[in-house]
Amino acid sequence: MSDISHNHHKTHGYGVYFLVWFALMTLTGITVAVAGINFGGLTIATALIIASVKTYLVLTIFMHLRSETVVFKVFIAVAMFFLIISFILLFTDYSFIVRN
Amino acid sequence: MSSSEHTVTHVHRDDVASRMGMWLFLFTELLLFGGMFILYSVYRYNNPDAFHLAAKELNTIIGTFNTAILLTSSLTMALSITAIQRNNKSLSIFFQLITVVLALGFMVNKYFEWGAKFSHGIYPGSDELLSKPAGEILFFGLYYVMTGLHGLHVLIGIGLILLMTYYTVKDVITHDNYMKLESAGLYWHLVDIIWIFLFPLFYLIT
Amino acid sequence: MFDGVSNFSQSTDFTFLFTLIVSAFFLLLVTFLMIYFVFKYNKKRNPVAKNIHHNTALEITWTAIPLILVLIMFWLGWRDYLKQEAVPDNAYTIDVTAQMWLWKFKYPNGKETDTLYVPVNTDVALNLKSIDVNHAFYVPKFRLKKDVYPNQNRKMWFNSSELGSFDIACAEYCGLNHSYMYNKVVVMPKDEFFAWVNSEDKYPTLKQLAEQNLENSRN
C-alpha cells in the first residue's frame, strides 16, 4: 500500500489555467448576450448547455479530474446518474398532471 | 507484505484517499443543491410566466459581474496550487489572498443586491411579496434560499482558504504536501460550479 | 375478510387473494426448507459439510419465476387502478371538504350534511378538498382511499351495490383529533335518496335501511 501513497498527480501550468479562465469568461459573455435573444423554449436549453460546458472545463482542468484515475470518473458518473434519474422520475409525475 | 517494520502507529499518508474523501463530500454538496434544483425545475415548469416576470426584477449586471468575480477567484485558486507545487510559497500565498479578496467582493455585491431587494420590500414573508402571485413568491423564495445557501458556502470557503494561507505560512502546506490546499481548492471550484448554474437560472431567464 | 361492498372491492380482493396465496406459498417454502435443513443437516447427523458454490441454472430459475409472478401482481393492481381513475362523466357528484377534524358533504343542489348519503347502484363521484392540512378520505369497505390536500383538487368515484352504513376514516395524520375524524357513508335506496336530497329535511329517515341492517345482522 505504501508505495502509492505519495503520488503527485499531474497538474497544469499557469498558462493552461489562464486559457481556461479566458474560455469561461467568453462563455459567460456569450450566455449573457444570448439571453437577450428569445429562442422560445430553446432559451433555457442554450443557457444550460453553456453552463454544462463551463462545468466540464472547471471539473477537468481546475479540479484536475483529467489526471485522476478512472475510479473518480466512475464516482462522478454515479452521482450524476443518481441526480439525473431523480429528475427524470420526478417529472414522470409533474409532466403528466396539473394538480391545482 | 513488503514492509517488515513492526507496529506502525500511523497509517501512511494517502493523498488519493484524501482526494477520494473530498470528492465524496463534494457529491453530498452537489446533491444538497441538486435537491434545490429539483425544486426550482418543478416550480418553474409549473409557473413559467411568473418566473419570467420575477426574473426581470433581478439585476443582470450585478449577476454577470459576480459570475466574473467567482470565475476569476477559481482561476487564482488553481494558480495557487500550481505555485505551491513549484515550491513558490509566496506566490501561492499571494494567489490565495487574491482568491479571498475576490470572494469578499462577491459577498459585498451580494449584500448590496439583497439589500436593494429588501428595501423594496421583497423578502420572504413580506406583505409586498405575499401580495404577488404564487409563482413569484416561489421564485423569490427559491432565489433567497439558493443564493443564500450558496453565499453561506462562499463564507465557509473564505474561512477555509484563510486557514490554508495560515498553513502555507507555517509550512504545514509545502510543495510535496499540499493535499489540504488542494481539498480547499476542490471545494472552492464546486462553489463556483453551483454558481455557474444559479446565474443563468435566476438572472438570465427573462 | 373479503366483505367489500363497492364496485372495486371484488377485484381488489381478488388481487389481494392472489398475492396472498403466492406470498404464503413462498413463505412456507422458505420456512419449511430452513427448518428441514437445520434438522437434516445438523452437525450431529451430518458432521461433514459439502461445499456447493453455486448453481447458475438454479439462480436463473429463482430469479425468473418470482419476476414473472411480481409482474402478474403488478398488472392486476394496475388494471384495478385504471378503473378507479376513470371517473364516469355522468356520475352523481358530491363535494367533500375535510378540515381538522371533520368531514362536510355538499350535494349538487347545495344541501350540506356531515354524514355522507349516497344512492345505491349509482356512480358517485367525490370532489375532495381540504381547508387546512392533509387528510385522506378512506372507506375501508369500499377499498378506496385518496389523500386530500389544501388548495388542490382530488377526485374519486365508486358505485356501491349494497345498502348499509360504512365507516369513513381519515387516513392521513392530521393532528390532535386525527383518530376522531370518523364518519359514516350511508348507502340508501335510490328513490329514498333522491326524495330526501330534493326535500327540505336536513337528514333522511332511514326506514328501509334500518330493515336492511336488521336483515344483515340476522344473517
Next chain:
Amino acid sequence: MNNQNHKEVSYLEYQGKHKGLLGWLLSTDHKRIGILYLISLMIFLTVGISFGLLIRLELLSPGKTIIDPQTYNAIFTLHGVIMIFLFVIPGLPAVFGNFFLPILIGAKDVAFPKWNLTSWYLYVIGGLLAITAILLPGGPADTGWTFYIPYSVRTSTNVTLALFAAFILGFSSILTGLNFITTVHRLRAPGMTWFKMPLSIWSFYSTAWIQILATPIIGITLLLVAFERFFKVGLFDPALGGDPILYQHLFWIYSHPAVYIMILPAMGVVSEIIPVFARRTIFGYNFIAMSSVAIALFGSLVWAHHMFTAGMSSTSQLIFSLLTMIVAIPSAIKVFNWVATLYKGSIDLQVPLLYVLAFIFQFTIGGLTGVMQGVLSIDIHVHDTSFIVAHFHYVMFGGTGFGFFAALHYWFPKMFGRMYNKKLAERTFWGVFVGFNVLYFPMFIMGWLGMPRRYYDYLPEYQIYHMISTFGSWILVPSIFLMFGYLIYYALKGAKVTEKNVWGGETLEWQIDTPPIHENFIEIPTVSDKPYEYKSNELVTQFSEAK
C-alpha cells in the same frame, strides 16, 4: 517491544495519548468508536423501546387508557424519530461496520479516523437535540417522523429542533459513508480483490453510497421545512403557492433509499453468519454480492410508492409500481441463496444462527407484504393502515433489529474477549422471537380490515387485535431488556475468551487476537482465497500468517 508470540495488549487496555475515559472519548481507534456507538445506541434504543411500549399500552383499550392524545402523538413521533434516525439507520454500520469493516478487509483503521470520531460526536449531539425537544416548552414534535407539510408548518410544537437533530444526524451518517467507501477502495489488504471481500463488506459499501447520495437531499428538505416555519419562504406551504406533494417527493427520495441503508447491512451480517454455522461456503457469492448493489441501485428509484394515494400522475403510478416489483427480486435472490447455504451443511444451531433464521423468516414476511403494497389497488386500501406498520416493523425490526441482535451475539466474544451464557441467550431469543410476532402479526389483520395508523383511539371491533398486540409487547420488551442486561453483565464479568476463533469463522476477524490489538494486525495479511472456503470442515488459513 514484541515478545515472540507477538502478543500485544488489546484495544481495550491500550494506553494512547489519553488515559481513562478520555482515552475513549478522544480515541480515533475504529474499534473504540464502534463501542462508543454501541453504548450510545443502546441508550437511545432503550428510550425508543420505552416509547413503543407506551404506545402499545395506550392502545390496549379504546378511549383513553393512560395518556392523552397530544402526548400520544408526540410519543409516536419520538418513537419514529429515535428508532429511525438513532437506531436503525446508524445501527449496524456505525457499530459493527466501524468495528469490523477495517478488520474484515485487513486494514488497521478506517481511512479518516478523525472524521470517524467526529461522526460519533455529531450522532450524540443530534440524539441529545432530539431528546431535548421533550423538555422545552411547546413540547416535542407531534408530526410523525415524516414531518409532512403543511401540518409540520402549522403545529406549535418543537418541530424545528427535531428537524435540526435529523439534519445533524444526516451529517454523521454522511461521514460514516464516505469513510467506508474510501476505506474499501484504498485500504484492502494485498490480494483482497473485490470478489474476495466478505459479503458484509459489499453490503456496507452499497449502504455507504446511499448514505452519501441520498442523505443530502433530506438534509436540504428538512432545512427548508425549518425555513418555512421561520421565514415563510413558501416553497412547500400550499397557502403560499408551494406544493406539499413536492415535499413528499423530496422526503422519500431520501427516505426510501434510507430503508435500504437500514436493511442492507443486516443482510450482510446474515451472509456472514450462515456459512460459519453451516460450516460450508456461501451459496452464490456473486449473486449475493451483486444483489446488494442492485438493491442500492433500484432502491433509489422507487421512492414514490409511498405516495400511491397522494394523487400522482398515472404515469408515475405505473413506473413506480413496476420498479417496486423489480426491487423485490434481488431480495428474493438473497433469501434463496441463504436457504441454499444451509443445504448439506453441518449446522451448529448457536444463538447467532437462531437470530439469523428468525431474520430470514420475518424478513420474508416483511418483504412479501412489501410486494403487496407495491401492487396499486392493494396499496390504495392498506396505505396508512396498521398493515403498513406491521410491514415495516417486520422489515426494520424483524429484519434489521434481529440482524443487529445476531451480530451482537456473533461478534460479542471478539469485541469484549468474554462469552455470554449460551443457554440464557437461547431462552431469551425465544422470548424475543415469540414476543415480536405476537406483537406485530395482528397488525396485518387489522390493517386489512381498515384500522388506520397513528390513531389514538379506535372502533371497538379492532380491540381484540390491539389486545393481542399489546400482550406481545409484554413478552417482547422484557426479553429485550433481559438481553441488554445479560450482555452488559457478561461484557464485564463473563468468562474470558482468548481463543482467536470462537465460532470457526473464516474471515479475517477470527484470525487475529481476541480481543483485537490496537491496530488489529501486527502485519497486514495477504489474502489468497475467497472467504468462506471451508474444505471438509477443516479451517483453511486463507492468508499467510505473520512469522
